[in-house]
Amino acid sequence: MSDYGVLLQQVVNGLSLGAMYALLALGFTLVYGILELINFAHFNVFMVSSFFGMWALEFLGITGQSRVLAGPALAGALVFAFAVTMIGAGILGVAIERLSLRPLRGVRGTAAMITTIGVSYILFNIILLTVGAGSENYPNPLPVVRWQLGEVTLELKELLIWGVAVALMLALHFFVNRTRLGKAMRATAQDAEAARMMGVDVDRVIVTAFFLGSALAGAAALIFGLYYNYTSFIVGYTAGLRAFTAAVLGGIGSIPGAMVGGILIGLIETLGGQLIAVRWTDVIIFSILVLVLVFVPTGLFGRVTSTKS
Amino acid sequence: MRSNIVTLPRGWTADVFARVPARARAHLGIVCVTAAALLFPLVNGNDADIDSAANALAFAALALGLNIVVGFAGLLDLGYAAFFAIGAYAYGVASSWQLQPQWSNVWEPFQWLDLVSRFHTAGGDVVHFQVSFWLMLPVAAAIAAFFGVLFGAPTLRLKGDYLAIVTLGFGEIVPIVARNTPSVTNGAMGLNGVAAPRLFGYDFGVDATPYYYVGLALVAFLILTSQRLKDSRIGRAWMAIREDEIAAAAMGVDRVRFKLLAFAIGAAFAGATGTFYVAKLQTATPEMFMFPVSVMVLVMIVFGGIGSVWGVVVGALVLQILQSWFLEDLSQWLHALGRLVNIEWLQHVELASSIELIFGFILVLMMLYRREGLIPATRRVAPLSLDEQTTQIGRGGFDLLPATAISNRVATGPLLEVSDLTVRFGGLVALRSVELSVPAQTVVAVIGPNGSGKSTLFNVVTGVVPAGRGSIRFAGGEIGRLRPHAILERGIARTFQNIRLFPNLTVLENVMIGMHARLDTGPVGALLRLPANRREEAAAREHAREILALFGNRLLPRADHLAASLSYANRRRTEIARALATQPKLLLLDEPTAGMNPAETLELADQIQSLNRHGLTILLIEHKLDVVAMLADRVIVLDHGEKIAEGPPEAVRRDEEVIRAYLGRSTAFA
Numbered sequence: 001m002s003d004y005g006v007l008l009q010q011v012v013n014g015l016s017l018g019a020m021y022a023l024l025a026l027g028f029t030l031v032y033g034i035l036e037l038i039n040f041a042h043f044n045v046f047m048v049s050s051f052f053g054m055w056a057l058e059f060l061g062i063t064g065q066s067r068v069l070a071g072p073a074l075a076g077a078l079v080f081a082f083a084v085t086m087i088g089a090g091i092l093g094v095a096i097e098r099l100s101l102r103p104l105r106g107v108r109g110t111a112a113m114i115t116t117i118g119v120s121y122i123l124f125n126i127i128l129l130t131v132g133a134g135s136e137n138y139p140n141p142l143p144v145v146r147w148q149l150g151e152v153t154l155e156l157k158e159l160l161i162w163g164v165a166v167a168l169m170l171a172l173h174f175f176v177n178r179t180r181l182g183k184a185m186r187a188t189a190q191d192a193e194a195a196r197m198m199g200v201d202v203d204r205v206i207v208t209a210f211f212l213g214s215a216l217a218g219a220a221a222l223i224f225g226l227y228y229n230y231t232s233f234i235v236g237y238t239a240g241l242r243a244f245t246a247a248v249l250g251g252i253g254s255i256p257g258a259m260v261g262g263i264l265i266g267l268i269e270t271l272g273g274q275l276i277a278v279r280w281t282d283v284i285i286f287s288i289l290v291l292v293l294v295f296v297p298t299g300l301f302g303r304v305t306s307t308k309s
Numbered sequence: 310m311r312s313n314i315v316t317l318p319r320g321w322t323a324d325v326f327a328r329v330p331a332r333a334r335a336h337l338g339i340v341c342v343t344a345a346a347l348l349f350p351l352v353n354g355n356d357a358d359i360d361s362a363a364n365a366l367a368f369a370a371l372a373l374g375l376n377i378v379v380g381f382a383g384l385l386d387l388g389y390a391a392f393f394a395i396g397a398y399a400y401g402v403a404s405s406w407q408l409q410p411q412w413s414n415v416w417e418p419f420q421w422l423d424l425v426s427r428f429h430t431a432g433g434d435v436v437h438f439q440v441s442f443w444l445m446l447p448v449a450a451a452i453a454a455f456f457g458v459l460f461g462a463p464t465l466r467l468k469g470d471y472l473a474i475v476t477l478g479f480g481e482i483v484p485i486v487a488r489n490t491p492s493v494t495n496g497a498m499g500l501n502g503v504a505a506p507r508l509f510g511y512d513f514g515v516d517a518t519p520y521y522y523v524g525l526a527l528v529a530f531l532i533l534t535s536q537r538l539k540d541s542r543i544g545r546a547w548m549a550i551r552e553d554e555i556a557a558a559a560m561g562v563d564r565v566r567f568k569l570l571a572f573a574i575g576a577a578f579a580g581a582t583g584t585f586y587v588a589k590l591q592t593a594t595p596e597m598f599m600f601p602v603s604v605m606v607l608v609m610i611v612f613g614g615i616g617s618v619w620g621v622v623v624g625a626l627v628l629q630i631l632q633s634w635f636l637e638d639l640s641q642w643l644h645a646l647g648r649l650v651n652i653e654w655l656q657h658v659e660l661a662s663s664i665e666l667i668f669g670f671i672l673v674l675m676m677l678y679r680r681e682g683l684i685p686a687t688r689r690v691a692p693l694s695l696d697e698q699t700t701q702i703g704r705g706g707f708d709l710l711p712a713t714a715i716s717n718r719v720a721t722g723p724l725l726e727v728s729d730l731t732v733r734f735g736g737l738v739a740l741r742s743v744e745l746s747v748p749a750q751t752v753v754a755v756i757g758p759n760g761s762g763k764s765t766l767f768n769v770v771t772g773v774v775p776a777g778r779g780s781i782r783f784a785g786g787e788i789g790r791l792r793p794h795a796i797l798e799r800g801i802a803r804t805f806q807n808i809r810l811f812p813n814l815t816v817l818e819n820v821m822i823g824m825h826a827r828l829d830t831g832p833v834g835a836l837l838r839l840p841a842n843r844r845e846e847a848a849a850r851e852h853a854r855e856i857l858a859l860f861g862n863r864l865l866p867r868a869d870h871l872a873a874s875l876s877y878a879n880r881r882r883t884e885i886a887r888a889l890a891t892q893p894k895l896l897l898l899d900e901p902t903a904g905m906n907p908a909e910t911l912e913l914a915d916q917i918q919s920l921n922r923h924g925l926t927i928l929l930i931e932h933k934l935d936v937v938a939m940l941a942d943r944v945i946v947l948d949h950g951e952k953i954a955e956g957p958p959e960a961v962r963r964d965e966e967v968i969r970a971y972l973g974r975s976t977a978f979a
Contacts, residue, residue, distance in 0.1 A: 038470045100673055109551075110385045111676050113473060114611060117387070118672025121604060125666035237600070241481065244474055279489050286478040293471055294463040 005151030010270040016158045016227060018266020019165035023220035024243035025250070025258035026172065027093075027213030033189040033253035034209050038244070040116040041096050044123035046217040046224075046243075047236030049089035050138075051127060053222035054231060056084035057139035065229060069141040077141050082164070085222045086215040093214025094207055102203070120236075127233040135232035138225040161223050168219055169259055172212065176255060181208060189253065238282065242269065245289040251299025260300060346525055350518045358634070360517035365629035366524030367586045372609040372625040373531040373618070374578025379607070380616035380686065381544060382571035383551025384465070385473040388480020389606055392576040394598035395456050396449040396583025398487060398494055401593040403440040403448075404504040407495055410436050442506035442588050446527075446581050453580025454573040461572035465565060480603050484595035499594030506588050513588075520589045527585055528622065531578055534836055535618045538574070541835035541846070542828045545814075547571055548616075549822045552811035558793035559771055559803055561826030561891060570832060601665060608668045611675050614682025623684060628668075636660040687813055690870050697866055724749040724895055724926050725770070725801075730779035732762075732769055732950075739765040741950045742779070747895065752917070752927045754937045754958075757947035758970055763930045764806050766947070767897050770928075771803050772796045784894065798826045800894035804884040804901060806930070812873035816864055816883050819872050820853040823890030856886050859916070877904050882913075895926045902936055914939055934962070946970065 024046055031039045060077050061067070069077055100119050104112045145156035176182040181204075187195040188205045196202050224239065225231050246265040250257025265285065272284045292299060329337070350359045371393060378386045402408060412427050412434035419425045424444075428437040440448075464475045487494045494500060505513040506523070513519045538544045546567045549557035558564050587593045605628075613624020640660045647655025660667070675682065725747040732740040740762045747753045755763050768774040770781055772793040781789040788796050802823070811819050828849055834842040857864040860882050867875065872883060881901060888896055901917065902910040914936050921927055921940075931937050937944060937958055944961040946954040948970040954961050961967055 036470070038474055100677065103677055107680070109383060110379070110473075111680055113385060113470065114607070115673055115676040117604065117607070118669045118676065121669035121672065122666060125663065125669060129663055129666060237481075241474075241478060245478075248471075248474075279485070282485055283482050286482050289478055290463060290475060293467055293475065297467060297471075 002151065006274065007271065008150075008152050010274045011267060012152055012154060012158065014267035014270035015263065016161045016266070017269055018263035019161050020220045020223045020227070020262075021239070021243045021246045021265050022259045022262025023165055023168060023216045023223070024239060025247040025262045026169075026255065027217045028244050028247040029250075029252055029255060029258040030209040030213040032247070033255075034185070034192070034206055035101075035112075037101075037112050037116070039213075040113070040240075041093075041119040041123065042116075042213065042217060043236040043240030044120045044127075045089055045092055045096070045214050045236075046221050046239060047231075047233065048092060048123050048127060049085050049214075049218040049221035050225050050231040050235060051131065051136075052088040052218065053081055053085040053225050054136060054138055056081045057141065060141075062139040062141050064137050065140045067139075067141060068143045070143060074141055074143075078160075082219060082222055086218040089218025089221065090211040090215035093210040093217075097207060097210040102206075124233060124236070131233065133233065135230045138229045138231055140226055140229055142226060157226055161227065164219060164223065168216060172216070172255065175212070181205070185209065241282075242285055245285050245292075248289060249292050249299055251302030254299065254301040257299055257301030343529075350521055356517050359521050361630065361633035363517055363521040363524045363589060364633070365626050366521070366528050367582055367589070368606065368609060368629050369528050369622045369625040370524070370531050370582040370585070371579055371606045372613065372621040373528070373535050374575045374582070375606050376610050376616065376618065376621045377535065377538070377547075377578070378571050378575035380610060380621065381539060381547040381551065382568060383547075384568060384571065385470075386476045386572075386575070387473050387600075387603055387607070388476035388478070388483070389575070389579060390598045390600070390602035391476075391480045391483035392453040392457060392579035393583045393586070393602065394483050394487065394593075394595075395453045395576075396580030397587040397593045397598065398500070398583075399449040399452050399580065400440075400442065400445040400584035401500040401503045401587045402493060403438050403445055404442070405500055405502050406437065407500055408436075408438060408493065412436055439504060442504070442584065443508075445584050449584040450577035450581040453583070454577040457572040457576030458569055461569050465568040465572065477600075480600060484598050487595040487598075494593075494595075497595060499592055500587075501592050503587055503591045503593065505591060515591075520585075524585060524589075527581065532618055532622060537836050537838060538832065539618065541842075542825060542830045542849075543567070543570070543832050543835045545818060545822050546825055548814055548818075549811050549825075552813055553809050555773060555793075556805065556809035556811065557822070559773065559797060559805075559809075560822050560887065561794045561797040562822070563792075563794045574832070604665075604672075605668060608671050610682075612671055612682060614684045614686055615680075616686035617682060617684050620682050620684035620686065624682065627683075628671075632661070632664050636664065687871065692870075692874070693866055722749060723747060724784055725928065726780075726782040727766075727770070728780050728782075730766075730769065730776060730781065732765055732774060732777045739950050740769070743947070743950070743952050745945060745952070747926060747928055748942075749926050750921070750924055751942040752921050752929060752940050754929045754931055754941035754944045755947060756931065756934070756937060756944060756961075757953075760949075761947040761970075762950040763947055764899060765950075767803060767899055767928075767930065770796075771801060771897065794826070797891055800892070801897065802888035802891040802893035802895075803897035804881070804888055804899055806899040806903070808877075808880050808884055810872040810875075810880055810883055810887070813871060815869050816857065816872055816875070816886075817850070817853055817868040819883055820856055820886050820890045821849055823887040824849050824853065824892075827892055853890060856889050859889075860886065878909050881905070889920075893925065895928060896920070898927060898929045898931075900930050900932060902931065902933055910936060938962070 024042075027042050027045070028039065031037060031042070057077065060080065062069075062077065096116075096119050100115050101112055104115060142157050142160065147154045176185060184195065184200040185205050185208065187198070187200055188202055192202055195205075220239075220243075221231075224235065242265050243262065246261035247258050248261070249264060250259070250261025265288075268285065268288065269281055273281050276284065296302075349362065353359060371389070374392075375386065375389045378384050378389070409428075416425055416427070416436050420427060424438070424440050426437045426439055428435050460475075460479055464472055467475075488497050490496070491498075505515070506519075507513065508519075546557070546562045549560065549562050550564055550567060554564060606625075609625040609628050610621040611624075612628060613622065614620025640658055643658045643660070644656045647653070647658070681687075723746045725745075727743060727745040730740055730743045730745075731738070743762075743766065745766075755766065757763055765774060769776050772788070772791055772795070776789045779789070780787060783796075783799055783801060786799070788799060788801075791799075811822065814822070828845055830842045830845055854865065854868065857868055863879055863882055864886060867879065872880065875883060881904070885898070885901065898917070902913050905913060910933065917927060917929070917940055927940075929937075929940065931940075941958050944954075944956065944958050945952060946961060946964070946967050953966045953970060954964045956964075
């Protein structure tokens with residue numbers, strides 16, 4: 001394979017990872033847009049959800065990569081797994097908001113952020129203590145189907161990932177821009193106080209943001225498992241940091257920004273790994289985070305900062 | 310359950326305790342703690358216990374450092390372990406066999422200084438690094454501080470939350486770099502054979518006791534440093550930034566500089582502790598400095614009390630000792646309990662392995678139910694009794710104003726000159742080609758409907774909002790591009806429309822922060838407390854009380870109360886007092902009488918008038934037109950960002966345009 005072919009293959013891989021990071025970044029951005037809070041619990045909502053997905057597939061009797069499904073059975077299994085994972089993740093997100101963050105609404109300073117770190121740590125250790133420190137072989141019912149397009153190999157699982165990601169992002173876009181609750185969400189993001197005075201139930205908007213953000217993280221988590229064929233208690237940390245970088249790169253608070261940022265980070269990860277060295281990937285992505293924050297703090301699609309003083 | 314056997318009156322111990330003066334009580338406490346800490350290894354004698362205690366001291370030192378960053382300056386640092394790692398590797402590399410460059414003459418001066426030695430090997434002579442532990446303590450601190458500045462400089466200008474994520478990433482990559490550069494750090498295998506400290510020929514070796522005493526000395530020194538910084542100009546500036554960044558800048562605190570200072574000092578603590586820790590373990594691996602360490606130190610300060618020096622030490626010691634001494638026993642008890650009541654899972658609980666889960670719960674529960682921690686940083690003061698509130702302790706009034714309060718009076722001519730000033734927020738033009746001149750020693754009032762750009766004008770003049778176009782000249786110099794703290798240094802002080810005091814600081818501290826730009830004590834002075842620094846601090850305290858006394862008995866009896874506990878009118882007064890403490894030439898008051906009743910309004914108007922009589926120039930935003938008529942020499946009227954009228958109060962009051970702007974366009978024709 002030529003160098004050019006290798007790079008092109010890495011672009012394909014990068015788009016798959018990018019789709020996953022974009023879904024995860026949306027959760028950061030939805031919550032930040034409304035509460036101006038970096039939700040560190042999101043890192044491990046993602047990790048826990050990957051186990052939800054694993055258990056859902058195992059519930060259907062699928063273990064490892066040996067049992068391959070096709071046709072309606074495959075479609076049914078996937079729909080079931082995505083539904084269980086996303087709803088489970090959404091409920092987890094809402095529970096975190098209700099139990100640990102709502103009591104801190106209106107408290108100034110770093111208290112809410114420290115709480116999300118604590119919640120994240122609790123989730124992390126619950127999985128570590130119950131499932132163990134090893135990595136789990138992820139059930140995967142997808143048949144290995146490959147298409148050779150010139151020098152690039154395209155896999156069925158990649159098409160599936162792109163399809164799911166695009167469908168979810170379109171659904172979110174429709175929800176935010178075309179529904180009543182979506183309009184309330186946009187209003188709350190601009191000015192929570194004014195939205196409250198106009199009769200918007202801000203608590204409901206916040207719960208919705210947590211549910212949607214976490215459900216998208218759930219989808220990303222299942223994609224992670226199906227793509228890499230493993231999961232472990234530790235996967236939330238790296239993926240979360242990269243997805244957060246994606247959200248910042250796109251402009252935190254901006255929904256299209258999170259999508260574009262996610263794709264870019266996916267491409268940077270695979271191409272950077274190819275051109276430099278995989279072991280430096282985290283350093284590269286972290287450097288991008290710092291550079292973006294210093295030179296374009298509003299990101300690619302960032303809002304003009306509010307003029308409230 | 311209260312026991313009835315004790316016949317002494319209730320609370321008698323508290324009575325006896327209260328008779329001892331507070332200062333003596335504090336000294337007695339410190340003496341007792343020190344004595345207990347010094348005697349501990351002699352009494353205990355168990356090497357494993359002393360070793361745990363020495364480790365606990367290392368973490369107490371880390372907690373003290375993180376407390377400066379998070380507790381004092383309010384900057385959430387999630388990668389604090391990175392600086393610990395830098396200090397650890399600095400000593401590890403400088404006193405082990407990891408680096409062995411070829412010997413050449415270049416090394417001779419270092420050999421003479423005893424930093425390196427010449428070592429013979431089969432392949433020729435090589436350099437052996439053997440830098441002394443005692444030298445490396447400050448050097449590692451300096452190296453860590455350097456990295457603190459390096460990483461802080463680009464990121465500390467950002468909003469606080471971004472800092473958390475950047476430091477998280479920084480904490481992540483430092484161990485990665487350590488793992489990926491095996492030539493310097495020996496990679497994942499870790500550095501080995503790090504030299505133990507020597508003192509007067511005595512090698513510390515692996516015995517825990519000498520390390521315990523070094524750790525104790527380190528913690529004692531860091532407690533002293535923290536306390537002295539906290540109660541100084543430096544600490545007040547940090548806490549002002551933590552409480553309200555914009556107000557801190559408007560009161561003359563250079564935000565970037567002081568955040569960097571906090572970051573550097575916090576990092577220095579971690580650097581020195583890293584050296585101590587590695588010298589004790591005589592090895593360093595990347596795993597020792599990962600994210601869990603940063604979280605653990607954060608848990609310690611949250612548990613002990615964010616911002617409280619003794620709190621974080623106690624938090625660190627309690628959690629470390631819990632971890633190494635009690636969790637094992639506690640697990641055994643639970644197993645016994647499980648066998649007793651026949652519950653299967655209780656017999657298998659291993660608390661020691663769930664310590665991180667416990668940490669997570671501590672973080673969440675402390676934030677939800679006791680944010681101030683075990684030992685809160687601020688002590689609540691009892692509210693004044695009715696008697697105390699009504700006692701007249703002095704007539705007050707601004708005629709008592711000390712001569713120093715108003716600096717360098719300018720005789721005549723314009724003090725502030727604004728010309729062609731335009732400010733846009735996106736598509737909205739907040740100010741359009743505004744011209745304005747404030748003659749020295751006058752009172753100029755700016756009036757206009759809400760949204761007419763009055764507060765924006767103040768924000769631009771004080772540097773809070775950048776000027777789009779136009780020039781702002783103050784006392785003959787252009788200030789349009791200066792940052793807020795630099796503008797305050799020139800002599801412009803302000804109050805805010807929606808009051809921006811530092812809520813968790815006392816009234817006195819609030820006023821003393823106003824003096825920030827007029828005091829000189831730096832971090833070294835704050836630490837050494839030289840006679841000059843003591844004099845300056847005492848004079849500043851005295852001056853702050855004089856300023857509070859200007860408001861009669863409104864503020865002075867409440868000098869030690871938190872600003873958050875004040876009534877609305879007293880918060881307005883405190884804000885004015887804070888602005889006066891900056892020794893301004895020009896005072897900008899944004900709706901000073903808003904929310905005050907007629908009597909209070911009159912009292913304040915009177916005070917503003919006497920300030921002006923003493924030579925202070927005042928620019929005032931006010932909605933109460935009778936107040937404006939009473940105070941102002943000239944009135945400027947803004948509407949939709951444009952100046953529509955200017956003149957003496959009576960003339961402006963009759964102006965058609967002004968009436969239309971205030972009463973509405975249609976009614977003006979009626």
